[in-house]
Amino acid sequence: MNKKWMLITGVCAIVLASALMVLKCTESAGQQNPLSAQQNTPSRIVSLSPASTEILFALGAGNLVAARTDFCNYPAEAQNCPSVGGFDGKTFSLETVLSFAPDLVYLNTVMHGHLVQSLTELGITVYASDAQSIADIYTEILEVGAITGKEENAEKLIDSMKKRIEKPSKTSTMSVYWEVWNAPYMSIGNTSFINEVIQASGAQNIFNDISASYPVVSEESIIARNPSIILLPSDSPETLDTIKGRSGWDSIDAVKNNRVYKINGDIISRPGPRLAEAVEAIRACLSQ
Secondary structure, three states: OOOHHHHHHHOOOOOOOOOOOEEEOOOOOOOOOOOOOOOOOOOOEEEOOHHHHHHHHHOOOHHHEEEEOOOOOOOHHHHHOOEOOOOOHHHOOHHHHHOOOOOEEEEEHHHHHHHHHHHHHOOOEEEEEOOOOHHHHHHHHHHHHHHOOOHHHHHHHHHHHHHHHOOOOOOOOOEEEEOOEEOOEEOOOOOOHHHHHHHHHOOEEOOOOOOOOOOEOOHHHHHHHOOOEEEEEOOOOOOHHHHHOOOOHHHOHHHHOOOEEEEOHHHHHOOOOOHHHHHHHHHHHHOO
C-alpha cells in the first residue's frame, strides 16, 4: 500500500500563529471569517493537499488554482496546474510556494503547519484545514466557498453530499475492518472521519472503540473482532489470496466468505466532496 497513510499518524499538529490570518475549518459559525470579509477574492491559490484541490474544483474555483501538489490527481484538469512537489511539506520549499506568487495558500494543518508563520509574516493569507469529521468538511466547504465567492455552489455541493451520505441504509450487523497498513497493522479509530463514512454506509468499524484516529492494532485483535468485511484501498498490493495466506485469518468471517474488497483509496482518505462516493462504494460492498 502507498506509505502516504503512515504520514498521517507520524506528524503532530502544530500550534498556529497569527490567528487573524489563519483559519481552521473547525472554527465556530459565530466567529467572523476574516477571509470572507476581504473585498477581493483570491486570484492565485496554492493548494497543498489533494482534498483542498478537490474542494476548489468542486466549487467551480479551479481557475483560481495557481499550483497544486504531485498528489492532486483529481479532477483530471487539476493536473494541468503546475506542481510545487509532494504532499508532505518536507518535499517542497517555502521558496517554491512563493514562486507562484500566491495571495492565498490552502494547506493542511498537520502536514504543513510549519509553513504558517513564515507565510503570514510575508503577508500571505493562509487557510489551514484540520477537518476531523464530516461536519468539519461541510464547514470547510462553506468557508472556502465564501472565500472564493462561490457561496451558492458550496451550499449546493453540501446539499448533494448530504443527500447521498444521509440516504437511509438498511440496518446491518456487518462489521468492517479497514486496513490502512499491515506492517505494522494499522486501521481507523472513532475520531477518524473514515469511521463516520463506514457508519453512514450502514456498517460498523471493528475498532470504533479506539479513540486514536489511525491506531496501530495487533493481528490477534483483528482476528478476535472477526470482521464481516475487509476493505482495502485500491492501491494496496494485498489480495484475497494473500490475506487468506495470513496465519489465523482463515477463521475470520470475511475471509471464509470471500468478502475482501478494494475501493478507491483516494475517495475515502481525502476529506472532501468525494466522501459521498466512498459511502456508496462501501454500501455496494455490503450488498454483495
